[in-house]
Amino acid sequence: MNAHTETKPAAAVNETTQKASETTLLDPRFYTTDFDELDRIDVTPVREEWDKLIAEMRSDPNKTHFKKTEDWDPVDWENMDPELKKELTDFLVSSLTAEFSGCVLYKEMKRRGNNPDICELFNYMARDEARHAGFINDALREANIGVNLGFLTKAKKYTYFRPKFIYYATYLSEKIGYARYITIYRHLEKHPEHRIHPIFKWFEQWCNDEFRHGEAFALLMKTDPKLTESFVNKLWIRFFLVAVFSVMYVRDHARPAFHEALGIDIDEYDHEVFRKTSVIARQVFPIEVDIDNPRWQRGLERLRAAMTDMDSARRKGGVGGFFGRMTAGARSGAAFMSLYMIPVKRNAVPENPRLVPAY
Ligand SMILES: [Fe+2]
Numbered sequence: 028m029n030a031h032t033e034t035k036p037a038a039a040v041n042e043t044t045q046k047a048s049e050t051t052l053l054d055p056r057f058y059t060t061d062f063d064e065l066d067r068i069d070v071t072p073v074r075e076e077w078d079k080l081i082a083e084m085r086s087d088p089n090k091t092h093f094k095k096t097e098d099w100d101p102v103d104w105e106n107m108d109p110e111l112k113k114e115l116t117d118f119l120v121s122s123l124t125a126e127f128s129g130c131v132l133y134k135e136m137k138r139r140g141n142n143p144d145i146c147e148l149f150n151y152m153a154r155d156e157a158r159h160a161g162f163i164n165d166a167l168r169e170a171n172i173g174v175n176l177g178f179l180t181k182a183k184k185y186t187y188f189r190p191k192f193i194y195y196a197t198y199l200s201e202k203i204g205y206a207r208y209i210t211i212y213r214h215l216e217k218h219p220e221h222r223i224h225p226i227f228k229w230f231e232q233w234c235n236d237e238f239r240h241g242e243a244f245a246l247l248m249k250t251d252p253k254l255t256e257s258f259v260n261k262l263w264i265r266f267f268l269v270a271v272f273s274v275m276y277v278r279d280h281a282r283p284a285f286h287e288a289l290g291i292d293i294d295e296y297d298h299e300v301f302r303k304t305s306v307i308a309r310q311v312f313p314i315e316v317d318i319d320n321p322r323w324q325r326g327l328e329r330l331r332a333a334m335t336d337m338d339s340a341r342r343k344g345g346v347g348g349f350f351g352r353m354t355a356g357a358r359s360g361a362a363f364m365s366l367y368m369i370p371v372k373r374n375a376v377p378e379n380p381r382l383v384p385a386y
Pocket residue numbers: 126129155156159236237
């Protein structure tokens with residue numbers, strides 16, 4: 028796999044595959060890293076918890092879960108409101124890309140590694156993400172808009188992250204993935220009339236896979252206290268918290284019809300996902316974003332407005348578009364900085380990080 032593959036022109040692939048291949052600021056990315064450094068991790072300091080987690084993954088609790096059953100109600104793609112259809116497709120493609128991104132990274136680590144602990148873990152995680160991506164792709168294929176995953180692997184641009192950044196970013200995306208899936212699932216349990224697609228029925232057991240993946244990264248970070256305790260790394264953790272949360276906010280707010288159909292208020296939903304993720308992340312991060320500070324919501328809104336303008340300037344193109352992009356870009360940067368500067372809350376991190384899904 029080439030670490031710096033540029034996006035190639037899409038020949039003979041459908042529109043959803045092309046969409047999934049794009050890498051803008053908001054699209055889920057594909058990552059590559061220093062696999063040799065990752066391979067050198069020694070899990071001895073967390074051996075007891077590590078072995079328990081690996082045994083759970085080895086037992087493969089979701090082995091038969093990702094199959095369509097009679098619970099899979101038919102979806103009327105033909106007669107769906109066009110705006111909703113567009114946003115539901117966008118949600119599925121974006122989720123598929125995120126799932127598959129994990130699959131590609133984990134599989135590559137397994138392939139390149141020699142460390143039996145690391146290889147076994149990444150093998151199970153790649154297995155799970157391949158199932159998740161495959162299941163979403165089945166749903167897209169029903170609408171004749173399946174994504175060509177082989178093409179995506181070759182065409183998508185890969186972003187290089189040092190292993191410690193992979194831990195912060197991937198830990199957070201696994202835990203946020205859990206929080207997102209379980210929050211939607213619990214909401215639709217109470218309001219089945221809003222279940223616009225059968226895939227949501229599969230989210231409960233699905234999100235337990237994401238929870239376990241997050242646990243694995245929490246343990247990996249625990250093998251080296253510097254990763255979460257040094258002054259510089261705390262600044263990085265703060266950066267990733269703000270970045271991952273704010274990208275989620277902007278992305279969700281770009282899908283108003285989808286959330287309306289689900290009966291979900293986007294602000295409330297996002298706040299709830301931030302809350303759950305922050306509570307979970309206390310297992311390993313010594314700081315958390317103060318999501319109840321009034322500056323937080325205001326800053327997110329400023330960032331969203333600036334990024335929406337940046338996107339329309341990009342579409343417009345030409346000189347006007349260029350200047351529009353520059354000014355909106357500067358506004359986005361300022362809004363991001365204002366979010367980053369909000370004083371964080373401090374946590375006393377427990378000795379043993381392990382948690383079980385509780386929502
Ligand atoms: Fe997944």
